[in-house]
Amino acid sequence: MRDDLRWTAVKATSALVYLFLLAPLFVVVAISFNPTQFATFPPAGFSLEWYYDFFTHDRMLRSLFNSFVVATGSAIVAGVVGMISAFGFVRYDFRWKNALSSLLFLPMIISPVVIGVALTTFLTEIGMERNYLYLIAGHSTLVLPYVFVTVRAQLYRFDQELEEAARTLGANELETFVEVTLPLIMPGLGAGMLLAFVISFGEFTATQFWIQPQTTTAPIEIYTMVRTSLTPMINAMATMLIVVTVVVPLVLDAVLGKNLILKSA
Amino acid sequence: MSYLEVETVTKRFDDLVAVDDVSFSAEEGEFLSLLGPSGCGKTTMLRMIAGLETPTTGEIRIRGEDVTDQPPYERDIGMMFQHYALFPHKTVGENVGFPLKMRGVGAEERREQVAEALEMVRLPDAIDRSPTELSGGQQQRVALARALVFEPDVLLLDEPLSALDRVLRQQMRVELERIQKEIGVTTVYVTHDQMEAFSLSDTVVVLEDGHLSQQGSPIDIYENPTSEFVGDFIGQSTKLTGTVTATEDRPVLETPGVHELRLPSSVDVNRGESEAVFLRAEKLDIRDQPSGHENAFPATIRVINYLGEKTVFYCDLEDGTEVIVSKQGFTNVDEYERGDEVYVVARPEDLVIARSVDDRAPQQVEGVR
Numbered sequence: 332m333r334d335d336l337r338w339t340a341v342k343a344t345s346a347l348v349y350l351f352l353l354a355p356l357f358v359v360v361a362i363s364f365n366p367t368q369f370a371t372f373p374p375a376g377f378s379l380e381w382y383y384d385f386f387t388h389d390r391m392l393r394s395l396f397n398s399f400v401v402a403t404g405s406a407i408v409a410g411v412v413g414m415i416s417a418f419g420f421v422r423y424d425f426r427w428k429n430a431l432s433s434l435l436f437l438p439m440i441i442s443p444v445v446i447g448v449a450l451t452t453f454l455t456e457i458g459m460e461r462n463y464l465y466l467i468a469g470h471s472t473l474v475l476p477y478v479f480v481t482v483r484a485q486l487y488r489f490d491q492e493l494e495e496a497a498r499t500l501g502a503n504e505l506e507t508f509v510e511v512t513l514p515l516i517m518p519g520l521g522a523g524m525l526l527a528f529v530i531s532f533g534e535f536t537a538t539q540f541w542i543q544p545q546t547t548t549a550p551i552e553i554y555t556m557v558r559t560s561l562t563p564m565i566n567a568m569a570t571m572l573i574v575v576t577v578v579v580p581l582v583l584d585a586v587l588g589k590n591l592i593l594k595s596a
Numbered sequence: 597m598s599y600l601e602v603e604t605v606t607k608r609f610d611d612l613v614a615v616d617d618v619s620f621s622a623e624e625g626e627f628l629s630l631l632g633p634s635g636c637g638k639t640t641m642l643r644m645i646a647g648l649e650t651p652t653t654g655e656i657r658i659r660g661e662d663v664t665d666q667p668p669y670e671r672d673i674g675m676m677f678q679h680y681a682l683f684p685h686k687t688v689g690e691n692v693g694f695p696l697k698m699r700g701v702g703a704e705e706r707r708e709q710v711a712e713a714l715e716m717v718r719l720p721d722a723i724d725r726s727p728t729e730l731s732g733g734q735q736q737r738v739a740l741a742r743a744l745v746f747e748p749d750v751l752l753l754d755e756p757l758s759a760l761d762r763v764l765r766q767q768m769r770v771e772l773e774r775i776q777k778e779i780g781v782t783t784v785y786v787t788h789d790q791m792e793a794f795s796l797s798d799t800v801v802v803l804e805d806g807h808l809s810q811q812g813s814p815i816d817i818y819e820n821p822t823s824e825f826v827g828d829f830i831g832q833s834t835k836l837t838g839t840v841t842a843t844e845d846r847p848v849l850e851t852p853g854v855h856e857l858r859l860p861s862s863v864d865v866n867r868g869e870s871e872a873v874f875l876r877a878e879k880l881d882i883r884d885q886p887s888g889h890e891n892a893f894p895a896t897i898r899v900i901n902y903l904g905e906k907t908v909f910y911c912d913l914e915d916g917t918e919v920i921v922s923k924q925g926f927t928n929v930d931e932y933e934r935g936d937e938v939y940v941v942a943r944p945e946d947l948v949i950a951r952s953v954d955d956r957a958p959q960q961v962e963g964v965r
Contacts, residue, residue, distance in 0.1 A: 490679075490681070492677050492679065492681040493681050493683060495648050495668075495677070495681070496675070496677055496681035496682075496683075497683075497694070498647075498648070498667070498668040498669050499646050499647070499648070499668045499669075499673055499674070499675040499752075500669075500674075500694050500695040500698060500742065500743075500746075501669045501695050501698035501699055501746070502669055502694075502698045503667070503669050506669075506698060510683075510694070511683060514685045515684070515685060
């Protein structure tokens with residue numbers, strides 16, 4: 332009986348913690364439909380006014396588009412580089428292998444501020460302009476570990492006999508990769524790339540060092556707006572951001588029917 | 597020129613010599629087994645024929661063509677892996693059709709040939725199923741169909757039956773033999789199981805520690821082992837080592853366990869030399885009393901294993917050497933029990949003495965002086 336009670340206490344506490352963490356998100360979504368100028372909760376009614384504002388606001392739309400471009404580019408770059416590194420670390424032996432693989436996780440551990448400053452110095456030094464590529468280069472660095480770790484986990488479980496079988500059956504190296512290896516590591520690669528997309532999409536700290544007015548991303552735009560003018564349109568924007576980072580991957584997951592996120596979790 | 601030729605092939609991995617100067621060959625349609633304990637290099641040998649490993653030295657030829665340095669996809673080799681290696685993300689039909697697709701066979705023709713191959717392994721209805729839904733035996737059939745559908749020059753089988761349970765293993769063995777004979781494909785079969793090798797093969801190649809120990813027909817290998825290793829590894833037997841002496845004109849082996857073991861008179865042994873003799877378990881007998889012309893030596897029964905079709909006695913000789921006696925259809929098991937003092941009987945002509953081929957050559961026969 333006492334054990335049951337304890338479990339109930341544990342469950343209740345966990346529920347409260349999650350509620351505390353997640354409730355503000357629901358509030359933001361709810362008040363984004365609120366017709367009044369000043370935020371009230373519960374909402375005083377239902378209105379799409381702020382969404383209309385948002386979709387007619389050039390700077391807002393521009394920043395959302397920028398975020399899409401940068402997140403997609405970073406997911407692709409990190410996907411390719413992360414996958415190739417994972418192959419190297421799983422399939423080959425070389426000196427300092429363990430030390431080097433720890434090194435690959437540094438972008439995950441080091442404060443984004445430090446990475447933001449460091450990369451700015453570096454990219455400025457080599458004379459790169461602050462365009463999309465600049466942002467993609469920075470974000471790829473930040474999200475690379477996520478692809479690396481998910482693909483690596485997949486590769487550890489990969490039965491290499493399948494590749495050998497393909498080769499004895501007449502497939503050359505490229506055909507073996509396309510027909511056998513890639514489809515089988517897709518859950519890991521897909522999950523890693525989705526994570527990369529989502530993290531890049533929401534990245535703020537390092538990004539502020541890397542933008543210029545034309546390449547401002549959505550999170551930075553929201554921050555700028557909160558500082559200058561507190562309009563409820565921000566709630567609509569924040570809701571869009573939540574939708575992109577949470578709902579889009581889940582829908583994609585369900586549509587592709589691969590359960591990438593669930594499988595790799 | 598043989599169909600498949602392996603010539604003085606050696607494979608080194610760093611410090612380890614996995615295959616050491618091995619040569620053998622197989623004729624078209626022949627069923628050849630590579631037999632040996634684990635770690636003897638048989639799988640490495642098979643992988644070299646497949647092209648998955650490259651020999652350090654030596655040459656492999658198929659139909660006279662040197663394929664030693666060819667990648668696997670340029671050879672026409674059908675290989676069946678120990679754990680089948682079916683592609684889990686493809687259907688059974690796509691698995692079997694894979695080698696055809698890689699060879700540029702059109703979709704329609706592919707479908708036909710896949711259906712035919714699945715018919716051959718008696719799984720015509722599995723075509724649209726996922727291999728992960730199939731039982732071990734069914735997966736094996738699919739793997740076999742996939743390895744054969746493109747009519748390869750050589751079929752390679754890597755311990756294909758080891759993952760199956762006993763009854764299924766027997767069924768699959770018969771099935772494998774039927775299919776192999778039906779299409780007449782030259783086959784190399786890797787196994788550590790002597791019964792599998794013997795029942796399927798025209799030729800058995802025994803490998804020991806990377807080198808070829810003996811090559812011959814099953815009967816040759818069993819009755820005339822050319823090395824102590826083969827004598828020991830093949831069949832269930834007891835090895836007795838001793839020194840050759842003679843009484844009258846018959847050679848005798850002095851061993852600690854038996855004292856005087858009479859050898860077949862035809863055998864060429866030299867007095868004073870040390871020899872190893874193998875007592876095949878199924879050729880020994882158990883008696884209560886010693887009998888005249890045979891070797892009979894006292895022993896104590898330690899364990900009796902009644903297995904139905906046969907009974908196996910594990911006995912200890914005077915010096916503690918274990919001797920195994922296997923009796924077919926032994927019905928009076930009840931008459932014996934653990935600890936009984938009995939006589940183990942061995943006819944001299946049933947004793948097996950390992951002789952290298954050189955020693956058997958006539959000019960070498962010196963008899964007993």
